[in-house]
Amino acid sequence: MCGVTALLLGDTSASTAAIDLHNSLYFLQHRGQDAAGITSNQGGRLYQCKGNGLVAKVFDEGKRIQNLPGSSAIAHLRYPTAGTSSASEAQPFYVNSPFGLSLACNGNLVNNEELQKYLDLEARRHINTDSDSELLLNVFAHALGELGKARANVEDVFKSLQDVYARCNGAFACTALIAGFGILGFRDQNGIRPLMIGERPSETKAGAKDYMMASESIALQQLGFKNIRDILPGEAVFIEKGGHPQFRQIVKPVSSPTRGVMNPRREKWLTPPPSFEFVYFARPDSTIDGISVYKSRRFMGSKLAKRMKETMKDLVDEIDVVIPVPETSNTAAVDMATELGKPCSNAFVKNRYVFRTFILPNQKARMSGVRRKLSPIQSEFKGKVVCLLDDSIVRGTTSKEIVQMAREAGATKVIFASCSPAVKHPHVYGIDLADPKELIAHSRTDDEIAHIIGADRVIYLDLAQCVEACLEARVEPVVGGMDITAFEVGVFNGQYRTAIPDGYFDHLSCLHGKKKSKKLQEEGVGGGSDAQTQPVAAVVNGGPMNVSAPPETHKTPGEKSDISLHNFGDEK
Ligand SMILES: O=P(O)(O)OC[C@H]1O[C@H](OP(=O)(O)OP(=O)(O)O)[C@H](O)[C@@H]1O
Numbered sequence: 070m071c072g073v074t075a076l077l078l079g080d081t082s083a084s085t086a087a088i089d090l091h092n093s094l095y096f097l098q099h100r101g102q103d104a105a106g107i108t109s110n111q112g113g114r115l116y117q118c119k120g121n122g123l124v125a126k127v128f129d130e131g132k133r134i135q136n137l138p139g140s141s142a143i144a145h146l147r148y149p150t151a152g153t154s155s156a157s158e159a160q161p162f163y164v165n166s167p168f169g170l171s172l173a174c175n176g177n178l179v180n181n182e183e184l185q186k187y188l189d190l191e192a193r194r195h196i197n198t199d200s201d202s203e204l205l206l207n208v209f210a211h212a213l214g215e216l217g218k219a220r221a222n223v224e225d226v227f228k229s230l231q232d233v234y235a236r237c238n239g240a241f242a243c244t245a246l247i248a249g250f251g252i253l254g255f256r257d258q259n260g261i262r263p264l265m266i267g268e269r270p271s272e273t274k275a276g277a278k279d280y281m282m283a284s285e286s287i288a289l290q291q292l293g294f295k296n297i298r299d300i301l302p303g304e305a306v307f308i309e310k311g312g313h314p315q316f317r318q319i320v321k322p323v324s325s326p327t328r329g330v331m332n333p334r335r336e337k338w339l340t341p342p343p344s345f346e347f348v349y350f351a352r353p354d355s356t357i358d359g360i361s362v363y364k365s366r367r368f369m370g371s372k373l374a375k376r377m378k379e380t381m382k383d384l385v386d387e388i389d390v391v392i393p394v395p396e397t398s399n400t401a402a403v404d405m406a407t408e409l410g411k412p413c414s415n416a417f418v419k420n421r422y423v424f425r426t427f428i429l430p431n432q433k434a435r436m437s438g439v440r441r442k443l444s445p446i447q448s449e450f451k452g453k454v455v456c457l458l459d460d461s462i463v464r465g466t467t468s469k470e471i472v473q474m475a476r477e478a479g480a481t482k483v484i485f486a487s488c489s490p491a492v493k494h495p496h497v498y499g500i501d502l503a504d505p506k507e508l509i510a511h512s513r514t515d516d517e518i519a520h521i522i523g524a525d526r527v528i529y530l531d532l533a534q535c536v537e538a539c540l541e542a543r544v545e546p547v548v549g550g551m552d553i554t555a556f557e558v559g560v561f562n563g564q565y566r567t568a569i570p571d572g573y574f575d576h577l578s579c580l581h582g583k584k585k586s587k588k589l590q591e592e593g594v595g596g597g598s599d600a601q602t603q604p605v606a607a608v609v610n611g612g613p614m615n616v617s618a619p620p621e622t623h624k625t626p627g628e629k630s631d632i633s634l635h636n637f638g639d640e641k
């Protein structure tokens with residue numbers, strides 16, 4: 070679940086877009102901890118800094134931002150779902166033709182093989198990594214190039230996007246930069262990944278406005294952007310240098326009985342936001358598709374408590390205390406405890422120097438991460454029946470460790486409650502949950518799950534209640550007459566929003582197996598590092614990279630067009 074942003078300053082002579090974008094990445098760090106990057110644009114030149122690691126590391130605490138001049142820029146935070154964790158797959162991606170394009174993508178495509186063939190045999194474009202986002206960028210670049218123009222206009226950009234929507238199957242919310250021309254944002258026709266846009270007055274040019282796009286509203290809000298509106302499913306927005314946003318519905322939202330259909334009476338589109346954003350991914354201080362993440366989590370907590378009172382009354386009576394598993398479930402815990410009529414205790418302390426564990430790249434790191442991150446206040450557990458509350462149980466890594474810690478601290482009974490329904494199916498739209506065998510709830514009963522994690526009882530929120538919680542948390546009408554009636558809930562019920570090609574899951578399991586053995590090799594179990602075989606973009610500690618100059622399109626006359634690539638990571 071990556072994070073993307075883009076900024077175009079109203080003052081085209083300003084050179085500071087990367088400063089704000091660098092800031093924006095700190096607000097979205099929870100969406101991807103593996104890699105980060107920014108591409109900026111000054112005149113006809115693109116500048117780039119990207120690499121593996123947290124934002125602070127990649128940009129050397131901000132020191133590298135001074136090498137990213139320009140009044141426009143795009144940025145990315147990566148949590149890999151396709152390809153590998155190599156620094157060469159850090160984003161934004163760049164292609165020189167046509168015009169000099171750079172793209173950052175949050176999402177996951179499910180027809181990569183088909184796209185690879187198309188790009189190889191028909192479009193004749195070279196793909197240098199295993200990243201699906203590089204495929205998407207090349208589909209777009211090819212369509213734009215095929216128009217055969219020396220200079221593109223806004224209509225050309227929108228027209229080329231039609232090819233992206235037609236060929237790319239899966240989820241994508243992207244920001245892109247066209248050298249010397251402007252910034253672009255677009256969201257797939259299912260609206261599976263979020264993207265929004267806001268505006269603020271320019272600080273340096275009277276009457277002009279800055280425009281920024283981001284995966285979550287909090288990044289826009291904290292940087293002073295107002296009039297924040299979601300980009301709609303199937304919609305794109307292009308902002309030309311010195312211009313205003315131009316919106317275009319590239320394709321209609323997908324029609325299905327439950328979503329993306331035109332409501333004939335109200336002439337509104339019904340759109341399904343992604344449920345996992347509300348359960349886990351997004352920050353509670355963000356609003357997505359008009360729904361407050363904070364409120365949705367509070368409602369999930371109170372609804373789960375109601376379900377517990379209905380289905381396990383005797384056990385509820387025994388509970389002494391409700392204890393959230395920090396950090397995401399903190400928001401739901403007070404409402405749950407209030408509804409149950411029990412005290413709530415922050416009896417697990419989160420180490421503030423350890424980040425999210427679920428999105429770490431391998432199981433060993435995830436397991437050691439939990440103990441490093443969470444520790445119990447012993448007195449709050451000793452001799453008590455505790456109800457531990459988490460937002461989700463996915464692989465069971467956190468719950469297993471946490472239950473054990475609660476018992477070690479003296480709890481007499483442990484009930485484990487999950488604010489989301491059981492995660493039984495792979496996530497195919499941007500969460501690294503490809504292999505169902507990794508999911509603790511896949512083909513298991515609640516009792517079996519309780520046994521595995523060592524709890525006396527496990528209870529989940531109902532899918533219908535989870536959806537209700539999100540619907541009740543609406544705080545703003547969605548623009549464009551979109552109405553929300555349903556959510557993307559494939560992980561819970563196995564019904565996906567897009568066609569999944571035959572053999573896709575087997576293919577993913579196989580890739581996953583390969584990645585695992587590669588990881589073991591890197592860790593020395595089986596020997597051999599692949600440091601010699603990195604794709605060319607993975608230049609260790611970067612330096613300018615010699616690539617062909619983009620054509621003279623969208624450039625101020627006399628300006629040079631080249632790109633300085635500065636990649637970090639893959640350090641062995
Ligand atoms: O069953 P699992 O595979 O362990 O996955 C679920 C857990 O992972 C996440 O926590 P994480 O530490 O990533 O983030 P948080 O601090 O935001 O809760 C989530 O909040 C659950 O606690």
Ligand SMILES: NC(=O)CC[C@H](N)C(=O)O
Binds near residue numbers: 148151499
């Ligand atoms: N989580 C995401 O959005 C990942 C983007 C892309 N699929 C990658 O693996 O880099």
Ligand SMILES: [Mg+2]
Binds near residue numbers: 394396397398459467
């Ligand atoms: Mg958690």
